[in-house]
Amino acid sequence: MPTLKLYLRVQLMIFVFGIVGPIFLAVYFAAQPDVTIRWMYWWGLFITFADIMIALAITESMVRTTRDAATPPPRSAQD
Secondary structure, three states, X not given: OHHHHHHHHHHHHHHHXXXXXXXXXXXXXXXXXXXXXXXXXXXXXXXXXXXXXXXXXXXXXXXXXXXHHHOOOXXXXXX
């Protein structure tokens, strides 16, 4: 559960920085069907997908760092 909370915090932060992707998608779906705004759909999908992948990568990195810091180093055979 702590990992989910961390992911949601990171995802919200990334969406604040990359809000243009969801805005493009919202405008595309709110507007009347028009060929001239088809680019908003594709760019909105690409940017939103990138935002999600970045948030997952940051979360994974933070969890790995925390897990590695909590794990004690292995003892040598000489100890």
